[in-house]
Amino acid sequence: MTEHEAATFHRDGAVLIKNVLSDEWVDLIREGTDAAIARPDVMSEDLGTLRVDQFPAAKSEALKRLVEDSPIAEVVGRALQSDVRFYMDQLFYKPKGLFLPTPWHQDTCYYNLAGADLVRAWVSPDPVPRSVSLEVVRGSHLWNVTYSPLAGRDPDADDDARAMIENARPDEPMLGVESYDDWNYFSGVRDKSLPAVPDIEGHRDSYEILGWDYEPGDIILFHGHILHGARGGVESPNPRRAHASLWAGSDVRYLHRPGQIIPDPRALYPHQPKTGQPLSDFPDVFPVVWSPHGHDQTADD
Secondary structure, three states, X not given: OOHHHXXXXXXXXXXXXXXXXXXXXXXXXXXXXXXXXXXXXXXXXXXXXXXXXXXXXXXXXXXXXXHHHOXXXXXXXXXXXXXXXXXXXXXXXXXXXXXXXXXXXXXXXXOOEEOOOEEEEEEOOOOEOOOOOEEEEOOHHHOOOOOOOOOOEXXXXXXXXXXXXXXXXXXXXXXXXXXXXXXXXXXXXXXXXXXXXXOXXXXXXXXXXXXXXXXXXXXXEEEOOOOEEEOOOEEEOOOEEEEEEEEEOOOOEEOOOOOOOOOOOXXXXXXXXXXXXXXXXXXXXXXXXXXXXXXXXXXXX
16 A cells, blocks of 8 residues: 555545455455355345345355455555454355446445444455446545435335334434344335435436456455445456455444444444444454554554
C-alpha cells in the first residue's frame, strides 16, 4: 500500500492494488472458495445465477488462514492507519456461462454497523475482465447517505413485515427469524424509511464509474459506504469465485438497524451489544488482526 494508493482509496472510495498476494495465497483462495461452494449450509443462498455465502471462513480452514495470516489485513490497516478488526466475510460465486448483472447497492444498510472506517477487501482466484468486474461510483462513500437495502421482505406488501418495522425498538436487532440458524437472505425486512438506491445503471453518464481488469493476486479495496455493482450480459468461459472480507477500523460502532438483513457474527449474540458500542468492547469476537503499532502490540494487549 503506497501513499498514492491510500490517497486514491480515501478520495475515490476504492482502489485496485496490483500483485499483492503471492501464488500461495491465490491457491488458498481457490481452495477455500471451492470448499465453501461444495458445502452449502444455512448461511448459503442460491440467487439464481449468483451464489452468496455468509461467513465462509467459518467452514474453510483455507479462508480462515487467508483472513488471519495473509497481507490483506495489513493492506487495509495501512489504508486506514488504524488497528483493524475482521468483522465477517462473504463468498460470491457466479458459474461459467451468462453473467447477470449485480444491481447497484451499498453495503452499510445490510449490517448492524456504523462508522467511516469500514473497508471491503475483494479477491478472486480467477481473472475477471472489466466487462463483468466490480464497479463503483467514484466518491459516493462521501455522500453521507445510507440507502435502503434491495433484499428482504417488502413492508408495503407484507403485513407482518410492516408491523415489525413499526414496532422495532432502537435497542434491539430485528432479523425477522427466531434464531441465527433460521436466517434466510430474504428474512430481513427492508427499511423503506431510507432512500432508494439511485438508478445508476439508467444514468451511467451522470456518474463517474470506476472499474478494473482484475488478475489473481490483486486486491480491490472499497469503502463500506460506496455504491457498487457488477455489469452482466456477458458469456464467460470461466466461473467467478470472489471472496470479500469486511474490516473495521477504530471508529466503527455497533448500530441496531430496524431492517437488519445480514445476521451478526454468531459469537456476538451472547454479548447483547448496544447501539454505540465500539467493536473493541468485544475483543474475543473481533480481535485486532493488524495494528500500525506492530503485529504483537495491539490495542487489546
